[in-house]
Amino acid sequence: MDKVQGPTLTLEIKNEKPVDLLVLAASLEAYANQYQTFVRSTGHDVEGENVRLYVQEMRSGSIIAEFISLAEQISLVADHLDALGGFVTHIREISEYYLGKRETKSEVSDKELQRVSDFYEITAQDQGSQINTIVKDGGQVILNVNVTSTEARAIQNGIQRDINKPPEEDEHNFHEELLLIWQARNDLRSKAGDQGKIDRYSEKPLKLLFENDEAKKAILDQDLFHLIFIVSGKVMTADEQPVAYKIYEVHEWFERPE
Numbered sequence: 001m002d003k004v005q006g007p008t009l010t011l012e013i014k015n016e017k018p019v020d021l022l023v024l025a026a027s028l029e030a031y032a033n034q035y036q037t038f039v040r041s042t043g044h045d046v047e048g049e050n051v052r053l054y055v056q057e058m059r060s061g062s063i064i065a066e067f068i069s070l071a072e073q074i075s076l077v078a079d080h081l082d083a084l085g086g087f088v089t090h091i092r093e094i095s096e097y098y099l100g101k102r103e104t105k106s107e108v109s110d111k112e113l114q115r116v117s118d119f120y121e122i123t124a125q126d127q128g129s130q131i132n133t134i135v136k137d138g139g140q141v142i143l144n145v146n147v148t149s150t151e152a153r154a155i156q157n158g159i160q161r162d163i164n165k166p167p168e169e170d171e172h173n174f175h176e177e178l179l180l181i182w183q184a185r186n187d188l189r190s191k192a193g194d195q196g197k198i199d200r201y202s203e204k205p206l207k208l209l210f211e212n213d214e215a216k217k218a219i220l221d222q223d224l225f226h227l228i229f230i231v232s233g234k235v236m237t238a239d240e241q242p243v244a245y246k247i248y249e250v251h252e253w254f255e256r257p258e
Contacts, residue, residue, distance in 0.1 A: 006068065007081040007142075008056065009088065012132040013063040013122060023122050024063070030118035035087050037112060039069075044083040051083070084135050085142055091116060091133070092145045098158030099151055110163045117159045120152035172235050174200075176251060179229045181219060184208075196245060201235050207244035209236070218250035227253040 011031075013019070032053045038044075039051045057066040069080040094116050096102040123131045127149050135143040147155070182195040182205035194208035194216075210216040211233070219229060230251045236244040 007084050007135065007137045009053070009067045009069070009084045010132075010134040010136065011063075011065045011067070012134065014130045014132070015062055015122075015126050016128040017126050019063060019122060019126075023125065027119050027122040028065070030115040034091070034112060034115040034119070035069075037115075038087045038090055039083050042083070042086060044080070044086075081135075081137050081142070088133050088135050088143050088145060091119075092143075095145075095147060095151070095155050098155040113159045113163060117156045120147065120155055123147060123149050124152040124156050125149075172237070173233075174198075174235065175232045176230050177232070179231045179245070179247075180205075180256075181208075181224045181227075181229070184220065184224060198245060201242045201245075206242060209244055209246040211246060211248045215247050215250050222253060226256055228256050229253045 011028075013024075035053050036051065044051060051069060053067040054070050055065055056068045058064065059066070069083055090106065093102060093106050094108065094113070097105045120131070123129050129149045131147050131152070133143070133145045133147075134141060177198050177200060180197045182197055183193060184195075185193040194210075195205040196208045197205045215231075222229075230253065231245075231247050232249045232251065233245055233247040235242050236246055
C-alpha cells in the first residue's frame with residue numbers, strides 16, 4: 001500500500017533492554033483494540049466501517065511504529081485527526097488520573113482499563129525506558145505524550161487496585177457487614193431453616209442463603225451462636241422490602257460482647 005498522506009499516530013518505544021516480541025505484540029493489540037472502542041463510542045465510526053489502526057511504517061532507532069486510521073474499505077475515516085487526537089488524549093487522561101495529576105477518572109470499563117495496563121506493559125518491564133505517543137498532521141506535531149517506565153508501573157498498579165477492589169456497596173450488595181446467626185441447620189445440604197440478623201437492613205432475623213458450601217461451612221464449623229460474623233453478600237428483596245440475605249463470603253468472626 002502506498003504511503004497515505006495525512007494525520008499519523010507514532011509510538012516510539014525507547015527501550016533499554018531487548019524487547020520480548022510477544023509482549024510487544026500484546027501491547028500493540030491492546031492499544032489497537034482500545035482505539036476501536038474509542039472511535040465507536042465517540043461517533044467516529046457511525047457507519048460501522050470497522051475503523052482500525054494500520055501500521056504505515058516501522059522505523060529503526062528505538063522501536064518506532066507509525067499508524068494511520070483507516071476503515072476496512074480503505075477510505076479515510078471522517079475527521080480522523082480528531083479521532084487520533086481524541087484517542088491519545090483519552091489515554092493520557094486515564095494515565096494522568098493514576099499518576100495523581102487529575103482528580104476525576106474517565107468513565108471506562110474494567111476491560112478498557114486492562115487494555116491500558118497491557119499497553120504499558122512493555123515500558124513497565126524495562127526500567128529506564130520510555131514510550132512517546134505523537135500525533136502529527138502534515139509533519140506538524142499536534143500532541144506529544146511521554147510516559148517513563150516508573151510512571152507506567154504506577155499506572156498499572158493503580159489500575160489493578162481499581163479492577164480488583166470489592167464491588168461498591170449499593171442498596172442490594174454489601175461488603176463486610178456484621179451478621180448474627182439466629183437459627184441454623186447443621187447440614188450443608190439444607191436449603192431451609194437458616195436465619196440471621198444484619199442490623200443495617202432489618203431489625204428482625206431474615207432467611208439466610210449461601211452462595212457456596214464454603215461460606216456456610218465457615219459458619220457451621222464455629223460456635224456460631226456466641227460469635228459475630230463479618231460477611232459480604234446481597235440483600236434479597238420483595239416489594240422493596242428485605243426478605244433474605246445471600247452470603248457470598250465469610251471473612252472473619254469474633255466473640256459477641258456479654
